Every structure is written in structure tokens, then in C-alpha cells.
Amino acid sequence: MSIADKVEVRLRVNGEDTAIMVLPYKTLLEVLREDLGLTGTKHGCELGECSTCGVLVDGKPFLSCLAMPLDLEGREVTTIEGMARGREPHPLQVAFAELGAAQCGYCTPAMLLTAKALLDREPRPSREMIKQALSGVLCRCTGYLKIFEAVELAASRGSDG
């Protein structure tokens, strides 16, 4: 096998099984965006320092820029595109929109997914827990306060994930 040979990868993304031919050295981020057309997941630092590329793997926050797709066969990947239920936005998405918890919006997909992982584990988190859970995701517009408030709002409405 040469490095330029594509290999088959079977991924389960947003509840859908898919088998695609990809270059084995591509990261999950590149495969999601370039091969699956799921461009909601963003390129950031590419080095695991900003978490903008965050997705969920088996419900836990993962950095797609550092994950190798071949390693994720048999696991459940959730991207921002899989967060809404059909046409119904996720309660976190509603709360973020209502409170304007985004400025440029670039970190928002990762913020939402990371917050979802927190609420799935801890439906009524304290402010400190929210800060901890989101601490890895950098927002360079410094909009953290509204983000924390939006997570609290979604939690108070009994988001069941």
C-alpha cells in the first residue's frame, strides 16, 4: 500500500452508516468537511489547542483535527449537522440564538456540541461546571458570558439532549 492509496473507512456519522474511500492520512476533520460535505465542523489551529474542530465521539468531546478516521470505525460521530432533531433545533441551539451567544460564530458548532456533551452527562450543571466543560473551546470574540447563560437557559428548560 502506498501512501497515496485510498482505503475504505466505515464511519457512523449523525446516526447514518457510511462507507467512503479516503486517503488514510487524512484527519477526521478533513474527511468530514471534504469527503462528507459536513462543513459545520471548523478548521482552527489544527494542533488541538483551540477545539474549534470539536465533534462528539460516543457522546464525548473529541478533536476532529487530531483524530484518525480509521481509528473511529464502530464508533458514533456526531457533528453540528446532527444536533437538530429533524427540523427541530436542539434546545441549546434555541437558547444560543435567543441570547445571541455568538459573535463571529466560528467556535459556535464546537461550543454547542461540547455543551450538549455536558448536559447529557449533567442536566443541571453549575456555572463552574459549564466553565470547566467549555474551557477547551476558545472564543476569540470573548463572548463567554452569553454562552454560559445560554447553556444555563437550555438546562433550565430541561434539555434532555
Added chain:
Amino acid sequence: MASSNPGSMFIAGGTDLVPNLKRRQFDVPALISLNALPGMRLIDGDGERGVTIGAGVTLDELAHHPALDGAYRALAQACDQVSTPQVRCMGTLGGNLLVDPRCNYYNQTYSWRKAAGFCLKKDGDICLVARSSPRCWAVSSSDSAPVALALDATVTLHGVGGDRRVRAHELYKDDGIDYTTKRADEVIVSVEVPGSEARMTSAYWKLRRRPAFDFPILGVAVALSWDDGMVRAARGALGAVGSRPVEITAFLAPLNGRRPDDALIAEVADAADKPARPLDNTDLSHYWRKRMTRVYIERALREACGVDPLAGRLSAQVKAAAI
């Protein structure tokens, strides 16, 4: 596979490896994933029998695992302070034990390193930290490694030649490039932390600029076993003050057989920073990191003794100096 693909590397969480690949610190023909190996994600045991941890257990799992709630709390604390929540969900114990030693002149992009002049560790022939040095001074930047030494853990390595067991303090070498006694074809399979019939307490303190993010620029791990209010044996190790985790167990010996009070803890901590020799090659000034070493040893010891970590004499000195 490792022996038939020379130069290949193993990948588990990938959180240390993949950034290094992208910055071309690592240049490898192939990656070999460890993630499908059976048994790598098991945790078994308790404080009395000891705990065996599969090398593939994630740092996030260890940070919250009930088996590490008591005597081995330092290990949970260390895992809980590695980088960000995202990295902890991906990174594994085996990977953190073997984090590639770091340096301001090495952990940079390819173009930065090219512009500054390549260093001994990658592509160059001199150490940019100490130009006349024949060796590399990259810093051991693992949070779990000093804890493994303090808890006297043993790792099981599996390679082409079979399994072998190595005590944590024999796993590391004092060199920023050639930093481990693990051979290239070997992987850490599991980590065993011995049990104790005596009551045991442990603590880990970490210094870094951003508490939600950074690698340690100082780590202090201590473990105390107790006999009716008296310290039976104290063990400890420092992280990020050299190219390998540094034992301070000998410096903690004055605690043995005594009931530690404020004065004794301060006195022991004041002397136990002696083997710490931070250089000017990580974040913040090395003078300050050296100065904080004894303070963090005091805090870790106080926490392991069950008293307010911040109320010690050395902490008070730092506070007074800052006003």
C-alpha cells in the same frame, strides 16, 4: 508490525503525536494504531490490592474513576489537569506517560524552526538552550509520570521479545531525545500501582500559565503511607524540571516516623527542591519556576497530610513577597 515498518510509530489518543506530525517534529512512514487491542482499556483493583490500569484508558476516565478516589488520588488529579477536556477524552495514560519531551525551541512549526535554526532534537546539530551542550535539554512534560514515580508504579511493556515489567523510575532516561528505556518495538500495555495495607494518601500540584490548558512547567507528586497519625514512608517526584521526572523521595525522608506539622512540612519542602534544575526553555522564567518548586512541594505535602494546602509557611512567604 513495528519491526517490519522501521521508523513507524504507535498511535493511541494521538493528541501528542498528531500535532508533532503536523509540525514535522515526527516524520514517519506509517502509524500503527493500538486502539483495537483487547484489554487496553480495563481498570481493576482497589487501594488494598493495588490497581492495574490498561494503557489505553483515557485521562478523562481516570480523572473520575472510583478506584482512584482514595490512596491514588494524585493520579486522578494529574489526569484531570492534562490539557483540555477534549484532549482528556482522547488521550490515554500510556501516551501521557511517554509524552515527547518539550522545549521552546522544538515545539514550533517547521518554518519557525527553520528560521530560528534547527535544534539538536530535530534536523539540527546544536542545542539552542545550551549551545555547548552535547545533549538535548527538552523537558519531561507529563503530568502522570511524576505520579507514577511517587506511587511506585510498574509498567508492563510488550514487544517483539515478549513482555517485561519496568518500575516507573526506570522507564525514563535523562535526555530530551532518548528519554525512555522503552524500545521502539515496545508498547506500554498496563500500569500497576501497588496496594498497601497501611493507609495511604497522595496529592499532585501543577504549575502552568493557563489552568485550563497548558502542559506543566512544574508538577509535584507526593504519596504518604501512614501509621496511626505518623508518616511511615513518604515518596515524591517532580515533573517538568528536567528531561525526566525527578525523584525527591530521599529529601522527604525526614518525614518518616514523625507526625508532620506546619513547621516540619515547610522545612522538608524547603530542602526538597534541590534536584529541580529548570532551564530557560519552557513557559515563564526558570528562576521563578525554581522558586515555586519548594512552595508547590509544600502545598502537595500539606494536601496529602489533610491540612489546607495554601496555609503553609512557604506559601505565606510568596504572598508577602508579592505585596
